[in-house]
Amino acid sequence: MRRRSPGPDPARFRTVRYDLLKELAVAMGVITVLVFGLATILSSPDVKPDTIQRWAQEDPVDFVTTATNELAGASLSAQYGPPYNNGTASIQTWWVLHPQEWLGVHQPVDSVNQFVLDPLQKASASDPALGTALTTFTAASSDKQTAWLAAYTTALGTATTDGTTLTVPAADDGPVPALMSSELVVARSGGLDGLLLSSAGTFYQTDYTAPLLFMGDGGHLSGLAMDQHLLGNQWGVMNETGRYPGQAWLWLFQMWYQIPPYNTSTNVDLLVVLTMGVLSLALILVPFIPGLRDIPRWIPIHRLIWRRFYAEQKARAR
C-alpha cells in the first residue's frame, strides 16, 4: 500500500495569539442566550401519555376487540416471539443471522393470563357472576374456547356503542361476553393500568412492558401517534408531538424504511439495523477506507475552510 508522507507539523507554521478558554467562554455565552431564548419562546413538547383507561373510555370496541384477541392468543404480542415468548410472528432473520432466536426469551410475557385472565381473577373477588364465567371458560375444552372467542369476535364486527354502553349482538359465545364486559369495566375504572403494571408481582415497578405491549396491540395508541405525525410512514422518528423537532439525526435510519427492498421485506428492522451498523462502522473507519478518505481531497471544500491559507500559498507561488 502506498503511504502518503506525513504533512507538516502544525507547530512549525506561523502562529497567532489564541485564547482557548476565552473562546470557550464566548461560545458558552452565545449558546446560553440561544438555549434560554428558545426555551422561553418555544417551551418544549409534552402531550399526556395514553392510558388503558382512556382507551377503554374513548374506543371501547377497539379495546374489547384487542382484549378478545389477547384471550384467544391471537394478538401480535401473544405470537411475537423472543424476547417475550416462543411465538414466531415477529422473528426476523437474514441469511445465517438469527439473532432474535439466538438470544431467546428474556422478558417473558403471557398475554392470555397477564392481560385478561389474571386481572379478571382479581376483579372476581367482588363479583360472583364474573367468577362463574371465569370458571366456565377455563373449564371448557380448547376447541370450545376457540369457538366461543371466534363467535364473539365476529359479533364484535357489528358492535355499537353510545359512548358509555357497548352493545354486542348475541352469538353462541358462552361466557366470553361476561368476561369482556368485566374487562372493560376494570379498564374504564383505571384498574387495568395498575394491574398490568404490577402483573410481575412486585410492589416497586418501573417496567411498562406489559401495559405498553397491550396498548400497542390496539388501535388507540397508534391513532394518537398518527394524529401527531409519529408513524413510520410519516417519518415519525424525526418528529415530536406538536410542531417540535424530533430526533432529526435519525433521518438516514428512517429513510431505509421508506424505500425498496427494505419496505417490502418482512425482515425490514433487521435489514435496516444491519445497514446502519455497516455504515456506522464505515464512518468510524473512514481514515482507513481508500476512496472514502480521499473524497475531501477530490472535492475542494477544504479551499473554503482554509481560504486565507490557500490565498497566501498562491501568492507565495507567484
Add this chain to the structure above:
Amino acid sequence: MITNERHSDTEPTSASSSVGPKAGGWTGAAARWLERRLPIGKLLPTRQPYYIGSWVYVFGVVTIAALAWVIASGVILAFFGPQWWHESATGRFFNSLHFWSIQLFFIFMVLHLWGQYWAAGWRDGRAPTWMIGVVIFLISIITAFTGYISQQNLDAQWIAVNAKDAINATGAGAFFNPLNFGQMYGLHVMLLPIAVTLLVVLHVIQVRLRGVVAPIGATDADLVDGGTVETSP
C-alpha cells in the same frame, strides 16, 4: 501504597524534583508519563498556527458549550425526578432548556463532523481522534434515544412501542428493553452521559496533543521555521 519507610524532610515530593529517572516508584513513573504525554503547553496553548482562523473550528467548541447545558439542565431534571417537569412550570422550563440544548448539541456536532470530514481531519496520525469523535456521535444518539423514551408522555410511549421491533430484531431486546422505563432512565441519566462526557474529554485531549491538522496540500514551503510570531491586532 503506604510503606513503613521513615519520611525524610529532604525527600523530594514531586516526580519532577525526584533524583534519578526512576525515582518515586509507580507514582513517580505515572507523573513522569503524564508530564511527557500531556505537557501543559499543549493542553492550554496561547498560540496556534495561523490557519485556524476559519469558521469551521467554531463548531467543535459550541458543541461542547451546548453539551454543558445539556448536562446542567439534565442534572437539575434528574435531581427532582422524572415526574417533576410535567407538574411544575419551573420543571417545564428546565425541560425546555434540556430539549433545546440537545437540539443545538446535535446540530453543531453534525456540522463539526462534516467540517472535519471535508478537512480530512484524520490525517497525520489523527485517525484515533476522528474515531473517538464518531463514537461520541453514535453514543449521543443512543443517549438521546433513551432520553426521548424517558419523557413519560405520548411521544415516549410511541417511540418505545415502535422502536422495540428494531431492537428485538437484533437480539438486543434480550438485555435492552425500551419498554422498561427504569432501565432506559438509568442509562439516560447515568451511564451514557458519563460515557459521552469522558469521551469528549479524551477527544479534546487528543486534539490538543496532536495540534490542529495542517491544510490539505500544505508543504514545507508553507512553514516558517523557528515559528516566527505574528502579533494579533
